[in-house]
Amino acid sequence: MLAELRAMRAADLPTHGGRTLAYVYDSGLDGVDELAASAYALASSANALDPTAFPSLLRMENEVAGAAAALLGGDGETAGTVTSGGTESCLLAVLAAREARPEIGEPSMVLPETAHAAFHKAAHLFGVRAVEVPVDPSTFRADPAAMAAAIDETTVLVVASAPSYAHGVLDPIAPIAAAAAARGVRMHVDACVGGWVLPYLRRAGHPVPEFGFGVAGVTSVSVDLHKYAYCPKGVSVLLHRSAELRRPQYFASARWPGYTMLNTTMQSTRSGGPLAAAWAVLRHVGDDGYLGLAERAGAATAEIAAGIEEVDGLRLVAKPDSTLLAVSTSDGAAFDLFTVADEMRARGWYVQPQFARGPSPVNLHLTITAANRGHETEFLADLRASVDEARARGPVRVDEDVLESVRALDPDALTSEQFAGLLDAAGMGAGSTPPERMAEVNTLLAAAPEPLRERLLLEFLGLLYRHGTNG
Ligand SMILES: *Cc1c(COP(=O)(O)O)cnc(C)c1O
Secondary structure (H helix, E strand, O other): OHHHHHHHHOOOOOOOOOOEOOOOOOOOOOOHHHHHHHHHHHHOOOEOOOOOOOHHHHHHHHHHHHHHHHHOOOOOOOEEEEEOOHHHHHHHHHHHHHHOOOOOOOOEEEEEOOOOOHHHHHHHHHOOEEEEEOEOOOOOOEOHHHHHHHOOOOEEEEEEEOOOOOOOOOOOHHHHHHHHHHOOOEEEEEOOOOOOOHHHHHHOOOOOOOOOOOOOOOOEEEEEOOOOOOOOOOOEEEEEOOHHHHHHHOEEEOOOOOOOEEEOOOOOOOEOHHHHHHHHHHHHHHHHHHHHHHHHHHHHHHHHHHHHHHOOOEEEOOOOOOOEEEEEEOOOOOOOHHHHHHHHHHOOOEOEEEOOEOOEOOEEEEEOOHHHOOOHHHHHHHHHHHHHHHHHHOOOOOOHHHHHHHHHOOHHHOOHHHHHHHHHHOOOOOOOOOOOOOHHHHHHHHHOOHHHHHHHHHHHHHHHOOEOEOO
């Protein structure tokens, strides 16, 4: 079975070596994975559903949350929860904010248009209206005055990112938090991706403004340990400024004949595995270790960013504040970015296409980690070669009639069968192996209005996840 599993895993994108520049984070340190796997195995059958039954998990959770609080400007009052990931942390921040204001009939939250989609999921699940505020179109940072102006009587939460995933820039946390505090509204800083790297970059001398509990008015902060803390997947921390602010996030039900269900998160049974792995990795890598990892990721980011600006036809969408880059084409560049992504894939790199939205042009996302240090030249050489090849190949050819009909489709008027036909036509149908080159599919998806793109991809997902097929 393990041999079979290894063989299956060999067809996945590599999770180590820095060649997959989204989804995965590699410290490049020897022994971290083995330690994490052993710790995971030791605790994976224990259940954090009842911390009194498994005091080891209670202790580890308090220690992990305490470490996060110490890093993010918290103190003895800061109250945390270990969750399964960034989305769950963001969901719970929204839920706690809504539950704390039961008198507001139709609650809303104010977020920059660059906020993570996790907040739209929270809006969808919890009936909290998302009020999207335009960002500064040149820096992609939230506009504090516009954010302040968007707060009204229904606002239960204001959100900002440190940094945003799509552009890697820090929103101006202090003025936004001040505006929220002035209206008596909670303010969540989404530091899911930056929370474990920015404080160390600051320590290493990078100009990183305060973004955590050191900023007045910030009431909660999320940080994912499965990102720049380089822990195995399934672990994030949500911190509140006080236990009182955390309290409405909790859920209890005595309304059944079984045990009184007491939940701190969306989950009820909660494996001790991810928590124990994170606890072990945090202790093992330690403060000095994370400082070194942040320095390596920061240096790799600077070198790759500088190299990209030298490539004829490429530019950075925003000046990066962290270790994430968004790469677009310069004005008048005559090649297709989706083709560049395909060419990078053919050269063994995964870069993540991001569609245009508002002021944000179509671009390629790069999450740079410590493992990229020392391999910047390799990456840049392949990127140059990919751009050259994309130029040689010319524009992506998608039938103009097809594009027209995609633009005109009403997703609400189509059945799943009709969608299956569309996906077939796009080479994404049931049983079709994913195309080597995604540029055509991405061009079609880019042309689709957002609701249609969402629906197309959901129907595609439904086709993927069917037993009896083997993907
Ligand atoms: C990754 C990320 C999230 C969501 O985290 P998941 O662990 O993927 O659920 C939320 N916000 C930001 C800024 C992120 O980068």
